[in-house]
Amino acid sequence: MRHDDAASPYSLDAGRIDERALIEKFAGKTVFFDGVFKGDYSLAIVNRHLAQALIDLGVNLICHTAEDDWQGDPNLSAATDIMRRMRDDYPFKETFDIHLRNTWPPATHDMVGRQNAYVAFAWEELEFPQYLVDRFNRDLDLVTVISNFVRDSFERSGITIPVEVTGNGCDHLSAVADDVPCPLPETGRRRILHVSSCFPRKGVDVLIDAFLRSFRADDPVELIIKTFPNPNNISASVLADRRGRLADAAPISIIDQHYDPSQLRALYRSAAMLVAPSRGEGFGLPLAEAMLLDVPVVTTNYSGQLDFCRPDTAWLIDCHMSASQAHVAGSHSLWAEPSVEHLGMQMRAVLDHPDEARSRTERAKSLLKAHFSWRSVAIRTLAALAKSAPSTTETRRDWTIDLISSWQQQCGIATYSQHLYGTPAFEGRIDHIFARRIMDDALPEASSDTIEAVPRSMSRLWGYDLASLKRLAGRLEQGRGDVLWMQHHPGHFSAPDMELLIQPIAATGHRLRVLTMHSVKEALRGGTLDWTRAFDMVFVHSAEDAAALSAAGHPNPIVMPHGVLLVPEDAPAPDPEHFTIGSFGFLMPHKNIDRLVLAFAEALNYEPRLRLKLFNCIVPNDESRATRATIENLIAYLGLSDKVTARFDFIPEGELRRELMTCDLLSFLYGNSTETATGAARIAMSIDRPLLCSRSPVLRDLWPFSHIVKSTEIECIAEALLSLAQNPSLLSMLDRDRSQAAHWYSYPRTAARHVTAIEKMLGGNIDHRRVA
DSSP: OOOOTTOOSOGGGTTOOOHHHHHHHTTTOEEEEEEOOSSSOHHHHHHHHHHHHHHHTTOEEEEEOOOTTGGGOHHHHHOHHHHHHBOSSOOTTOOEEEEEEEOSSOOOTTOOEEEEEEEEEOOOSSSOOHHHHHHHHHHOSEEEESSHHHHHHHHHHTOOSOEEEOOOOOOTTTTSOSOOOOSSOOOSSEEEEEESOOOGGGOHHHHHHHHHHHOOTTSSEEEEEEOOOOTTOOHHHHHHHTHHHHTTSOOEEEEOSOOOHHHHHHHHHTOSEEEEOOSOOSSOHHHHHHHHTTOOEEEESSSGGGGTOOTTTSEEEOEEEEEOOOTTOOTTOEEEEEOHHHHHHHHHHHHHOHHHHHHHHHHHHHHHHHHOSHHHHHHHHHHHHHHTSOOSOOEEEOOOEEEEEOTTSSSHHHHHHHHHHTSGGGTTTEEEEEEEOOSSSOOOOOOSSSOOOOOSEEEEEESSSHHHHHHHHHHGGGOOSSEEEEEEOTTTSOHHHHHHHHHHHHHSOOSEEEEEESOHHHHHHTSOOGGGGGSSEEEESSHHHHHHHHHTTOSOEEEOOOOBOOOOTTOOOOOTTSEEEEEESSBOGGGOHHHHHHHHHHHHTTOTTEEEEEEOOBOSSHHHHHHHHHHHHHHHHTTOTTTEEEEOSOOOHHHHHHHHTTOSEEEEOOOSOSOSOOHHHHHHHHHTOOEEEOSOGGGGGGGGGSEEOSOOOHHHHHHHHHHHHHOHHHHTTTHHHHHHHHHHTBHHHHHHHHHHHHHHHHOSOOOEEEOO
């Protein structure tokens, strides 16, 4: 499928902007623009060109930078229009009609506009940090971003203010004089060029591996890596690691000295192609610069560059998602892992098909000239400012859900569903629930902590045998909601069960099919994940789960943090006469409750105030029953009966939380597990008590605000219990961070992020109604 060469990728252009009328709207308005303007830093380049384009449109712009010695910067001095509008002081006591800002790190608290906006914002990760989400939602009226990818990342992360895509300009290098020859010697080889910081995110390791695999010393090619010195540059270390393969390879050279725009332009023009196997880009400016200079581009089929790198304008590299290792990445963020083999094939394709290379590059150049000039970016920025003016009309998209869940039963999935769908974001959206049948377990009492989601109707169809599964399959087509959503756990639905359900799920009339997987690793143990492709999108709770799902071939895994309940206002307090340690969750060997009991007994010898409360519900299997017997025997053998409270029954969540609030410390000392997220730990966050965690990956997103044991050896745990019990300042040092994280991942916020992702997939053809 070929794109229309002239079609803009940005929704602001969809209605054909009346530029003259738009510019007139800003006549007489005062606009203050502050940020980075000095030097060759990418932010400075963007800010200078955007400011110049706004000035050229007649905007009354005043500029400021907090950088030192900006007056002597040659790049800024050459921008005479901007220099004339620079002021030395920050106008703390003034108010402007509009305040534009672009800095890193972002600061929003001191902006001075009636309308405040961050502009031309770049971001390369799928998750935007929650502390910045809070700042943007609190202080800004608008954020403009440089690609559709950045917008999707922001909205999925919980940004609720308007996010508009203005793109990036890339015509600045085209205007540079073409009078500098390439400074490198002419070898007669065809040059494969890479231009980047060579951060791990840029994929230079993938590029070097693909080049070494695809080309030998007698191939008439060379690889040139244009970069610059920085602490995170991995190009030299990658080459050092592969030194044994370089003797038989085509030449590889690294250029890390500064190039001025004329030299960089000449380097681009000397290349047979630009290759950028990036794991994530906000935009990918070097790719656009190369295309405008008639250089073919090979890049990853992912992230910001896809606004202009399409199958008919570039050579896209296959990839799958994996947990991001970027230095700014959060625990839920993903990046793309490009295929080394496919990258090699795409580089060969460019070299072997020069006519197709010219054709694609001409289409790319046409697209960029039409929509990616700095003037176009400035026009879209003004259109975004005009569009984001405050509105008194709130709208809510009217769509409903048919839900498959173990509703109201004694399991973590049922509890999770109750909390998620009981939030305001899902109020009135549940049309029908296809619930699990009830046999021996009675319905728990309704918790007073959350609002109970009320479906329009419910049927209990599935659960324990093939006949009930077939009954569910036969009833799915009767669903009337827009969205069919399954809360999945392999303990409820095995791989064969899901394979049986694929056809009925595909045959329903739902507009969207959504899956939440609570244990991808355990599902993989039962077979392949091919059945997940019956769903349009899959929510998971960890980056590792999303990576496994992507590697299995699903195109749209989305990491959604597990929700956290808000702390009740009437929470009971711990007994000041004792130091009480609590632990809870379903009782399985990997939870290491036996080690906790042994460590508690050891610590009790030195601190008699210690008490231990265990609320670990037994699971109906031999492993869990054996673990209970071990723990009970340890308590009796060690004479701890008057110091340890142990319950192994299912405790309703409201009662459980009240019991846990009487603890001073909650411990999670997990060992190896197939879990990748744990609902028990999220309950602990909602108790607002200090946490003691092991290094188990299932607890990864708790580590930033938990005390971490070096190992789960008995002596190590005992030492940690004593240190925390006897040092109040150490115990409380992470309280603020933990409380903040509980707010960030509260069920109402997490639910709103789910709604945003679903509405993105549903598209624009949804009825709207006023919120009552």
